[in-house]
Amino acid sequence: MIGSGAITASARGAVLWRGPINPERARDLRSRIRVALATALNPPPASSAFRLRIRAVGRHRKIKIGDWRQPWLRVAGALLLVVSACIHLVLYLTGYRSIPTIGWLFLVQFMVAFVLAVGALVTHSRLVAVAGAAFALSTLGCYLLAVWIGLFGFKEIRTRAGIAAGLIEVAAFATLALAAVIRDEDEAAERASPKPRMVAGMHAAVSLVVGAVGAVSVAALVLFGIAVASAGGEPAAAADRGGVILKTATIGGVTVLTNAKGITLYWFAPDSSTSSKCTGSCAAYWPPVTGKPTAGPGVTGRLGAIKRQGGAEQATYDGHPLYTYLGDSAPGQANGNKLDLNGGYWYEARVSG
Numbered sequence: 001m002i003g004s005g006a007i008t009a010s011a012r013g014a015v016l017w018r019g020p021i022n023p024e025r026a027r028d029l030r031s032r033i034r035v036a037l038a039t040a041l042n043p044p045p046a047s048s049a050f051r052l053r054i055r056a057v058g059r060h061r062k063i064k065i066g067d068w069r070q071p072w073l074r075v076a077g078a079l080l081l082v083v084s085a086c087i088h089l090v091l092y093l094t095g096y097r098s099i100p101t102i103g104w105l106f107l108v109q110f111m112v113a114f115v116l117a118v119g120a121l122v123t124h125s126r127l128v129a130v131a132g133a134a135f136a137l138s139t140l141g142c143y144l145l146a147v148w149i150g151l152f153g154f155k156e157i158r159t160r161a162g163i164a165a166g167l168i169e170v171a172a173f174a175t176l177a178l179a180a181v182i183r184d185e186d187e188a189a190e191r192a193s194p195k196p197r198m199v200a201g202m203h204a205a206v207s208l209v210v211g212a213v214g215a216v217s218v219a220a221l222v223l224f225g226i227a228v229a230s231a232g233g234e235p236a237a238a239a240d241r242g243g244v245i246l247k248t249a250t251i252g253g254v255t256v257l258t259n260a261k262g263i264t265l266y267w268f269a270p271d272s273s274t275s276s277k278c279t280g281s282c283a284a285y286w287p288p289v290t291g292k293p294t295a296g297p298g299v300t301g302r303l304g305a306i307k308r309q310g311g312a313e314q315a316t317y318d319g320h321p322l323y324t325y326l327g328d329s330a331p332g333q334a335n336g337n338k339l340d341l342n343g344g345y346w347y348e349a350r351v352s353g
Contacts, residue, residue, distance in 0.1 A: 073179040077132055078117040080172035084136070085113035087165045094342075095285060098335040099327040101152040109139060120176070129180035136172035137220065143169075144223055153329040157284045166224045174217040244291040244315055248298040248351050251334050257299070257317060257349035259324065262331030265289060267320035270344040276308055276321045282342040289315040289322040301352040317349055 092106040116135060119128040143166055146156035156162065245260045257265045266286065270277040278286055293303045293315035304316040315322045325336030325346070337348040 073175070073182070074120050077129065077172060077176040077179055078120040080168055080175060081113045081117040081120070081132060081136070084139070084165055084168045084172060085110045085117070087161055087168070088113070091161055095327065095339060098339060099154055100335070102146075102154045105142075105152075113139075126180045129176045133173045133176035133180070136169040136176065137216075140166055140169040140173070140220060140224065154327070157326065159281050159284060167221075170217055170220045170224065173220065174214070177216075243294050244289055245294050245296050246299050246303070246315070246317070247296040249331065251332060251348070254348070255298070255351045256334065257322070257351055258331065259289060260296075263324050263328055264331075264334045264336070265317070265322045265349045266325055266336050266346050267317070267322060267349050268342075268344055268346055271321050273316070273319035274306055276306065276314060277344070278321075278323065278342060279309055285326045285342065286323040286336070286346070287326070288312070289324065291315060293317070293322075299351065318352055320349065322349060 088106045089110045092103060092110065096106045097103040112135060116128065116132040119125070120132055142151060143156065143162065145151050146154060147158075149155075246265070247258045247260065247262065248255050249258045249262055249264070250256075251264065259265060268276070268278050268286070276288065278288070288308060290308075290312050292305050292313060295303060301318045304319070305313045306316055306321060308314050323346075327333075327335040334348050336346050339346045
């Protein structure tokens with residue numbers, strides 16, 4: 001009887017399922033399902049940065065990239081600004097902090113770049129994108145000025161960190177400028193009426209601006225390349241045939257050794273009496289005093305010379321190879337004293353006796 005009851009219930013269900021269906025109700029149900037699927041697959045532009053369109057059943061799907069709210073634009077611009085800021089922070093901590101005016105400018109660059117990077121990540125503001133692009137371009141401009149004619153009495157040299165920072169700043173300018181342009185185009189398209197001439201004019205204007213951004217980026221790269229090629233690196237290996245005259249000066253109540261122009265001389269703790277440990281980029285920031293030394297008025301102590309890599313003679317004082325410091329731009333300065341840079345401490349050369 002149990003089996004018979006189950007069969008009867010099943011049969012009743014089958015009869016109910018196979019009952020007549022209202023055609024109009026079925027069409028309405030199918031229409032609602034289609035609308036729901038279309039809405040799910042094609043969300044409105046304001047709800048998503050990436051919009052997926054279904055043209056028709058069986059055709060390919062077209063993906064349209066969104067506007068300035070796209071994650072890759074914000075992340076790319078912010079990341080480039082952060083990397084540039086970190087390079088300037090490292091340069092500040094490893095020597096530039098002792099250079100008057102230039103030191104605190106490096107610190108300001110670090111802080112402003114981080115603020116703009118955070119703004120690019122948390123806002124969709126066109127102003128932030130424009131400000132970030134302008135800041136990157138101005139930072140590059142300051143570097144070019146420091147290389148060519150000097151900035152606040154400081155003349156920059158060619159280093160790998162400087163080259164990397166310059167390339168990153170060009171990329172940051174191009175990325176953030178294009179981000180602002182793309183956002184402008186999308187906003188104008190949403191507000192404009194569907195007039196072909198207006199849409200064509202808008203696209204032409206955007207194309208012109210994009211071309212201008214590209215032209216400025218290329219020009220910046222060209223100028224940067226020229227500046228890097230013309231910037232000074234490690235001092236020439238040829239020794240001064242006439243030798244170098246050592247003099248004295250009093251700085252902070254201490255009598256120190258100077259060159260003929262009155263620039264303070266330094267010695268490097270890792271050096272030995274027969275060799276210099278400061279080569280490559282180190283020698284660019286701490287130019288060796290080349291040539292055989294001659295004692296000027298008030299100079300006492302033991303003078304000598306060693307052979308550097310490449311054959312140049314470097315003057316020594318009391319067994320210490322002598323250097324100048326890039327951060328000293330005038331007599332009476334000792335900005336390099338007691339700095340821990342390039343693998344060791346630097347000290348002003350004090351007159352013995």
